[in-house]
Amino acid sequence: MDITNRTALVVGGTSGIGRGLARRLADAGSTVVVGGRDTGRVDDLETVTIDVTDPGSVSRARDEVLAEHPDLDxxxxxxxVMLFEDLRDPAHFARSETTIDVNLLGTIRVLDAFTPHLLQxxxxxxxxxxxxxxxMPFPLMATYGASKAAVHAYSEALRRHLVGTGIGVTELIPPAVATAGQEQVNPNALPLEGFLDEALGLLTQTPTPDEIVVERAQALRWAERDGTYAELLEQRSRPLSTLPGR
Ligand SMILES: NC(=O)c1ccc[n+]([C@@H]2O[C@H](COP(=O)([O-])OP(=O)(O)OC[C@H]3O[C@@H](n4cnc5c(N)ncnc54)[C@H](OP(=O)(O)O)[C@@H]3O)[C@@H](O)[C@H]2O)c1
Structure with a gap:
């Protein structure tokens, strides 16, 4: 994928990986808008306010971006959002709802908002x-894993829906990256810039891979194929013992 001459919108680009990716796209020569609820955090890139859980906000943001950038491509x-849940406590359901609304339905709302423009x-x-x-589930973040597995399945389907239209669908599959508080709790999280170096190296290959899987993500992506699934799931279940009453 060429990233030097694009007109790009990064929804969820007001912090963390999205902000880093947006910066890299801009540094490579692309025109970049970042979206999120808290755009006040960004002073070096054009911003648009968008709450992906609110259909009205998504369509307003789409109209604003396309009015300014009719060549968005x-x-x-x-x-x-990445939320811990204790599935023995039914009160976790509010976290499930938020996670599905942002991560899965929010993704679909944004894709639906821009696909007609790209098709045209x-x-x-x-x-x-x-x-x-x-x-490879991390049981402390049960609905998070479910939401991301769903976005994977959705991306695979969307790619097939768009065959022959000139629109590509690429799935970025990060491992733990030192953003969103991961840097405090996970000493194994990859530093953001190192992750971006590797991810952009893959993204800019021709043809663009369907999935961007940096080396650190490969053990998780391919655990089932590699026969390491049960052992890894066991390891990744140990933090459940940190929940109250366990
Ligand atoms: N960090 C990791 O270890 C890791 C690993 C694998 C995958 N990921 C995924 O990578 C993505 C970015 O994560 P990150 O680590 O960079 O987290 P982050 O720093 O918390 O960034 C999350 C972004 O999502 C936006 N967002 C959250 N709720 C939103 C809403 N309702 N409407 C619009 N935007 C919303 C935030 O913007 P506002 O707050 O301004 O709305 C922010 O820009 C996420 O999809 C995450 O699941 C992260």
Whole structure:
């Protein structure tokens, strides 16, 4: 994928991986808008306010971006929340609802908002964002894993729906990256810039891979194929003992 001459919107680009990716796209020569609820955090890129859980907000943001940038040709659906849940306590359900609303339905709302424009234009790229956890659960984040597995399945289907239209669908599958508080709790999280170096190295290959799987994500992405699934799931279940009453 060429990233030097694009007009891109990174929804969920107001912090973390999305902001880093947006910066890299801009530094490579692309025109970039970042979206999120808290746009006040960004002073070096054009912003648009968008809450992906609110259909009205999504269509307003779409209209605003397309009015300013009718040649928009790259949309990244980066918005996501990562919430811990205790599934023995039914009160976790509120977290399930939020997670599905932002990570899954929010992704679909944004894709639906921009796909007609890209179809009309006859070219463009959509980048969806899942996680290694889509392929290898981390039981403390149960609905998170479910939401990302769903976005993976959805991305696979969307790619087939768009065959022959000139629109590509690429799934970014990060491992733990040192953003969103991961840097405090996970000493193994990859530093953001190192992750971006590797991810962009893969993204800019021709042809663009369907999935961007950096080395650290491969053990999770391919655990089932590699026969390591049961052992890894066991390891990744140990933090459940940190929940109250366990
Ligand atoms: N960090 C990791 O270890 C890791 C690993 C695998 C996958 N991922 C995925 O990578 C993506 C980015 O994660 P991150 O680590 O960079 O987290 P982050 O720093 O918390 O960034 C999350 C982004 O999502 C946006 N967002 C959250 N709720 C939103 C809403 N309702 N409407 C619009 N935007 C919303 C936030 O913007 P506002 O707050 O301004 O709305 C922010 O820009 C997520 O999809 C995450 O699941 C992260």
């Amino acid at each position: 790259l949309v990244v659906t980066m918005s996501g 234009q006859g070219r463009g790229d959509l980048i969806t964002v899942t996680s290694g956890i889509a392929f």
